[in-house]
Amino acid sequence: MLTRRGVLAAAAGSLLLAGCGPQGQRPGDGGTSSAPGDQDLFVGASLELSGRGATLGVFQRRALEITAESLNRTGIQVGTLLRSIRLDIRDNGGSPEVAARQAAELTRAGAQALVGGVLGETAAALAAAAQRLKTPYLSxxxxxxxxxPLQERTFSFKLTPDGTDMARRLADLLESQxxxxxxxxxxxxxxxxxxVRAVRDALDNSRVDLVRTVRLPETGRNFRSAAERAAAGEPDGVIVWGTAPDSGDAARELRRAGHRGPLFFDxxxxxxxxxxxxxxxxxxGAYAVHPACLGGSPLxxxxxxxxxxxxxxRRYTQRHGTSVAFAPYASDALQLLAASARKxxxxxxxxxRAFLQTQMAEGIAGxxxxxxxxxxxMEADSLGVYLVSQGSWTRYA
Structure with missing residues (x-):
C-alpha cells in the first residue's frame, strides 16, 4: 500500500533536487533567459543571531546561506526565466517587536517571502505581521x-514539529520506560x-500520571525555584519543554534540586x-524527541x-568544520519557496502563498x-527518539 510517508518520499525529488539540474548548467542555458537582479526571488529573514535564541538562530542562518548558494548554481525556473534567490538576513536579537518591524521593512524593500523566528515569541510576531502585510511567512x-487559528494565519506556514506529535511520542516513550x-x-x-496543552492531552490517554506542571520564568532568570518545585515529591521523571539554552539550564537546576530520575526533552x-x-x-542519559535528520544521512x-x-x-561540514546537528528548517523553507515559485x-x-499550501514533500529536516x-x-512520522550518550545525541528509537 502507498503510505502517506511513501507519497512524501516520492515527492522528495521535486523539492530537494529540482534546483540541481544537469551537470554544468547555468542560468541562461537550455533555451531560457536569466532574470535581472531586481527580479530575483527576494527572501527576507529575521533571525535570533544575538541574545535569546542565538543558540539556534545562527545554525538557521548558515542553512539559509548554503541552500541559497546551491539553488543559485542553476537558478530557479519560474516561467521562462531562471531566477536567483536573494537573501536579506537581519538580527532580531530575540525581540518580537524588532522582528515585526523587520518584517515590515523587508516587505517594503520588496521581499516576496519571509523566513525566521526560532523562538515562539518572535515567530508569533512575524506571523501576525505577515498576515497584515499579505506576505508568505515560513516559521x-x-x-x-x-x-x-488558521483564518488569522493564512500567510503563515510552520516547519517545526507540532506539540501534539512530540507529546504523543513522549507519552509512548514514558510508558515503555x-x-x-x-x-x-x-x-x-x-x-x-x-x-502544556499537548502533554496534558497525550498523558490523559496513557497510563502515566502528570503529577504537576511548573512553568519556567523568562530566559535569563534564575530557574532554581521552578526546578525545586518540579523535583518535589520525587517524580519518576521530568519532561523539560523549552528551547536551548533554557533546556540545559533547567536540567542542571533539576539535578541540583535532587532529581535523579530520567529527563525527557522536546x-x-x-x-x-x-x-x-x-x-x-x-x-x-536524557531522552529527546526530534526530527530523524539528527541521525545524519547513511553512508x-x-x-x-x-x-x-x-x-x-557535506557542504555544511566543509564550511563550518562540524556536521550540522540540528534540523535545518531554514534550508527546507527556501526549497519550499523555490518549489512554489516554479509551480x-x-x-x-x-x-x-497559494502554492505553498499545496506542498507535499520530503525535506532535509523531515x-x-x-x-x-x-x-x-512537520509530519509526525518524521520524528525519532534520541538518547544523550557521552555528550552526543544517539538514535534510540
Missing part, C-alpha cells in the same frame, strides 16, 4: 499557535503553552549547548532525500504536507 519557531509519575517543566511563552532542546560544558553531566544514499541530506551535510510560474506573493486547512508542521 522556524516552536509553538502550535503560530499558525492557529515504565514511568508512572511525571512532572512537566515548561518554558514561558507560546512554545511552553503548546507543550525537539527545542536539541543543540550542542544542551549537552556540553556545565550541562554535560546533568543531561547524560550509502538510497533515495533522493538521502542524497540531498548528504549533500547539505506558480510567478513571484507574486499571493500566488506563492516530511511536510501543507494543505489549505493545515499550515504546519
Amino acid at each position: 522556524l519557531g516552536y509553538g502550535d499557535r503560530i499558525v492557529l 515504565r514511568i508512572r509519575r511525571v512532572v512537566l517543566l515548561a518554558a514561558d511563552g507560546p512554545h511552553g503553552d503548546s507543550g 525537539a527545542g532542546a536539541v543543540a550542542d549547548d544542551t549537552v556540553s560544558g556545565a550541562n554535560a553531566t546533568a543531561v547524560e 550509502t544514499a538510497t533515495s533522493t532525500a538521502q542524497v540531498a541530506r548528504q549533500d547539505f551535510d 506558480a510560474t510567478s513571484l507574486d506573493r499571493g500566488r506563492l 516530511g511536510y504536507a501543507f494543505t489549505e486547512g493545515r499550515h504546519g508542521g
Whole structure:
C-alpha cells in the first residue's frame, strides 16, 4: 500500500533536487533567459543571531546561506526565466517587536517571502505581521499557535514539529520506560503553552500520571525555584519543554534540586549547548524527541532525500568544520519557496502563498504536507527518539 510517508518520499525529488539540474548548467542555458537582479526571488529573514535564541538562530542562518548558494548554481525556473534567490538576513536579537518591524521593512524593500523566528515569541510576531502585510511567512519557531487559528494565519506556514506529535511520542516513550509519575517543566511563552496543552492531552490517554506542571520564568532568570518545585515529591521523571539554552539550564537546576530520575526533552532542546560544558553531566542519559535528520544521512544514499541530506551535510561540514546537528528548517523553507515559485510560474506573493499550501514533500529536516486547512508542521512520522550518550545525541528509537 502507498503510505502517506511513501507519497512524501516520492515527492522528495521535486523539492530537494529540482534546483540541481544537469551537470554544468547555468542560468541562461537550455533555451531560457536569466532574470535581472531586481527580479530575483527576494527572501527576507529575521533571525535570533544575538541574545535569546542565538543558540539556534545562527545554525538557521548558515542553512539559509548554503541552500541559497546551491539553488543559485542553476537558478530557479519560474516561467521562462531562471531566477536567483536573494537573501536579506537581519538580527532580531530575540525581540518580537524588532522582528515585526523587520518584517515590515523587508516587505517594503520588496521581499516576496519571509523566513525566521526560532523562538515562539518572535515567530508569533512575524506571523501576525505577515498576515497584515499579505506576505508568505515560513516559521522556524516552536509553538502550535503560530499558525492557529488558521483564518488569522493564512500567510503563515510552520516547519517545526507540532506539540501534539512530540507529546504523543513522549507519552509512548514514558510508558515503555515504565514511568508512572511525571512532572512537566515548561518554558514561558507560546512554545511552553503548546507543550502544556499537548502533554496534558497525550498523558490523559496513557497510563502515566502528570503529577504537576511548573512553568519556567523568562530566559535569563534564575530557574532554581521552578526546578525545586518540579523535583518535589520525587517524580519518576521530568519532561523539560523549552528551547536551548533554557533546556540545559533547567536540567542542571533539576539535578541540583535532587532529581535523579530520567529527563525527557522536546525537539527545542536539541543543540550542542544542551549537552556540553556545565550541562554535560546533568543531561547524560536524557531522552529527546526530534526530527530523524539528527541521525545524519547513511553512508550509502538510497533515495533522493538521502542524497540531498548528504549533500547539505557535506557542504555544511566543509564550511563550518562540524556536521550540522540540528534540523535545518531554514534550508527546507527556501526549497519550499523555490518549489512554489516554479509551480506558480510567478513571484507574486499571493500566488506563492497559494502554492505553498499545496506542498507535499520530503525535506532535509523531515516530511511536510501543507494543505489549505493545515499550515504546519512537520509530519509526525518524521520524528525519532534520541538518547544523550557521552555528550552526543544517539538514535534510540
